Amino acid sequence: ETGVTQTPRHLVMGMTNKKSLKCEQHLGHNAMYWYKQSAKKPLELMFVYSLEERVENNSVPSRFSPECPNSSHLFLHLHTLQPEDSALYLCASSQDLQGAMDTIYFGEGSWLTVV
């Protein structure tokens, strides 16, 4: 148990579908992140939220739409995805963005397959 819970763990969707990934952290943290992990590629930071405000959008295509309704929940809304978007999507949280001693904690990830 990591303190960061992601659902669903596995998702298969067609290119015309709309789906959402959900993340919930039980650690009382103020910052939340979405990362993409593809085979043979480094971790890619997608979005960063601090106190429900987006502070980073790392040139992510608009077919990925994040939402942070409160500091415990983070969503990634998906629509009209491409097969190359198939990857492991990791949610993470940390206490703050400016605390030097903070550690970032990850969820178990959501495996997305776009067909």
Add this chain to the structure above:
Amino acid sequence: AQSVAQPEDQVNVAEGNPLTVKCTYSVSGNPYLFWYVQYPNRGLQFLLKYITGDNLVKGSYGFEAEFNKSQTSFHLKKPSALVSDSALYFCAVRDMRNYGQNFVFGPGTRLSVLP
């Protein structure tokens, strides 16, 4: 910009032998360094971190890491490897000058422990 290098894509070691997974970093200012492990089909799990103090940091599952300022290295070590240590290992540095993207991850090193 801060950066992390993991010079080995793959490390193979026999069970019972000591293991080392290498990491070098480039930072301006004080380095805040982390190691994470990713088992198959799982998220990243925090192993240990160096913020300040003793150069030898002890972490989870019997792992430790040695901070060497002159060599700008933070190698992960374990005295006796287990087959269950086989996983993907990530080194990370905290870039306190970059508000949003302030956890910078290395590309990962795959450790295989052979029985």
